[in-house]
Amino acid sequence: MLLGATSADLPAIFLPAGPMLRGMSRGQTLGSGSDAFKNWDERRAGAITEPQWMSIIGGIARSSGTCMTMGTASTMTSIAEALGMSLPGASSIPAVDASHQRMAAAVGRRIVEMVNEDVRPSAIQTHDAFLNAITVAMALGCSTNAIIHVIAQARRAGRPSGWTTSTA
Numbered sequence: 505m506l507l508g509a510t511s512a513d514l515p516a517i518f519l520p521a522g523p524m525l526r527g528m529s530r531g532q533t534l535g536s537g538s539d540a541f542k543n544w545d546e547r548r549a550g551a552i553t554e555p556q557w558m559s560i561i562g563g564i565a566r567s568s569g570t571c572m573t574m575g576t577a578s579t580m581t582s583i584a585e586a587l588g589m590s591l592p593g594a595s596s597i598p599a600v601d602a603s604h605q606r607m608a609a610a611v612g613r614r615i616v617e618m619v620n621e622d623v624r625p626s627a628i629q630t631h632d633a634f635l636n637a638i639t640v641a642m643a644l645g646c647s648t649n650a651i652i653h654v655i656a657q658a659r660r661a662g663r664p665s666g667w668t669t670s671t672a
Contacts, residue, residue, distance in 0.1 A: 506589055510625045510660045515618040518590045519611045520581035522599035523572040527563025530556065534563040536571040569599025579647035583654060586640035588628040629661040 509516035527534045543560045546552045552560070570577035581595035591611055597604045617623075634654065641650045658664075 506584060506587075506625075506657055507660050509589075510629065510657065513624045513626050515615060515621075515623055516589070516625055517611055517615045517618065518581075518584045518594075519608055520570075520584070520590060520595050520597075521577075522569050522597050522601065522604050523578055524565065524569035525567040525598055525600060526572045527566040529560045529563040534560065535573040536564050537573055537575055540564050567598070567600045572598075574644060574646060576647040576649045576653075579641060579644065579650045580653055582644055582646070583637045583641055583650060583657075586637040587633050587657070588636075589625065625661065629657070629663065631663055634658050634661075634663055 506516075506518060509518075524536075539560070543552060543557070547557045570581075572578075578595070581590070584590045585592065585595040591607065591614060594607050594611070597607055634657075638654060641654065
């Protein structure tokens with residue numbers, strides 16, 4: 505979505521779907537992805553019963569939203585926010601939280617203002633904004649896919665791929 509918005513260079517703002525709620529099974533907090541794979545291997549080995557497996561599945565995907573771990577979706581919504589393409593705080597609101605609806609309303613108000621002010625992705629996605637986004641990604645222990653996506657986004661925004669701390 506951000507690549508398309510950047511290509512069009514029309515006022516745009518990103519509202520993340522938000523992560524799903526985390527779950528529990530057998531007294532352990534579950535995360536999507538690695539817990540699914542780990543427990544599937546245990547299920548195939550016969551160490552997990554069918555009822556236990558159903559409890560795990562119910563805990564891994566217990567609400568709407570993206571994965572609740574720092575995978576690609578959470579990483580990229582954090583990067584979009586740090587880049588300036590989302591409102592502050594938008595990337596961390598769970599999909600089913602009431603604050604998500606309030607953020608959606610705020611995003612609606614802001615995009616109308618952005619259209620009136622003619623604020624475009626090319627004005628937001630500066631060299632410094634990309635450095636900020638990369639810094640946030642590294643601080644979060646981001647997904648390994650992050651650098652691929654950030655480079656693609658920077659290229660689409662017409663920013664050089666050889667970043668330094670200099671703004672020259």
